[in-house]
Amino acid sequence: DGGITQSPKYLFRKEGQNVTLSCEQNLNHDAMYWYRQDPGQGLRLIYYSQIVNDFQKGDIAEGYSVSREKKESFPLTVTSAQKNPTAFYLCASSVTSTYNEQFFGPGTRLTVL
Amino acid sequence: AQKVTQAQTEISVVEKEDVTLDCVYETRDTTYYLFWYKQPPSGELVFLIRRNSFDEQNEISGRYSWNFQKSTSSFNFTITASQVVDSAVYFCALSEAGDDKIIFGKGTRLHILP
Numbered sequence: 001d002g003g004i005t006q007s008p009k010y011l012f013r014k015e016g017q018n019v020t021l022s023c024e025q026n027l028n029h030d031a032m033y034w035y036r037q038d039p040g041q042g043l044r045l046i047y048y049s050q051i052v053n054d055f056q057k058g059d060i061a062e063g064y065s066v067s068r069e070k071k072e073s074f075p076l077t078v079t080s081a082q083k084n085p086t087a088f089y090l091c092a093s094s095v096t097s098t099y100n101e102q103f104f105g106p107g108t109r110l111t112v113l
Numbered sequence: 114a115q116k117v118t119q120a121q122t123e124i125s126v127v128e129k130e131d132v133t134l135d136c137v138y139e140t141r142d143t144t145y146y147l148f149w150y151k152q153p154p155s156g157e158l159v160f161l162i163r164r165n166s167f168d169e170q171n172e173i174s175g176r177y178s179w180n181f182q183k184s185t186s187s188f189n190f191t192i193t194a195s196q197v198v199d200s201a202v203y204f205c206a207l208s209e210a211g212d213d214k215i216i217f218g219k220g221t222r223l224h225i226l227p
Binding site for chain 1: 122148150155156157158159160163204213214215217218219220
């Protein structure tokens with residue numbers, strides 16, 4: 001089945017620790033995205049990548065980092081510099097980055113204790 | 114600057130009623146795309162529709178219909194004969210020509226009561 005996988009579904013970390021969220025897609029999409037969702041805030045773009053080995057900051061990139069070494073993978077690291085990391089994180093991909101609908105993974109709910 | 118406003122934060126209707134979710138957008142571009150997504154309690158966003166700015170025809174897909182009106186910058190979504198399974202958060206979104214990103218509204222939480 002083609003789709004986007006994110007693991008794990010729930011993640012707990014202690015304050016001050018970096019944590020990496022995984023996102024894998026087998027849709028052969030060029031573009032991939034990371035969003036953060038907080039209650040009542042809608043989706044906010046963290047980082048996106050239009051092509052392998054290239055990525056751009058979104059609206060709330062501070063405290064996060066990404067890599068795009070393979071077309072199918074776009075991991076997100078939440079660093080200790082992120083002041084409020086507890087949130088629901090959604091990964092998405094699209095055929096290309098312009099005009100096309102994005103398809104979403106199931107999300108990872110990160111809780112920092 | 115582009116913006117998407119979903120003024121209805123939360124709506125509750127009784128099953129089998131019709132319900133319309135409002136979406137108003139702002140853009141300076143003449144070429145743009147509008148989207149609707151559904152987020153059920155499981156959390157994954159499900160793509161529902163994409164409409165480009167040059168196509169103002171209304172669209173119907175089963176119980177779902179969309180009304181795109183450029184004159185009022187609106188792209189409203191109607192569910193006919195609502196069902197409990199329609200309970201979800203619905204997001205309207207906008208992408209401008211040449212932009213790599215989609216801007217999402219804050220969503221409308223829809224409760225369908227049995």
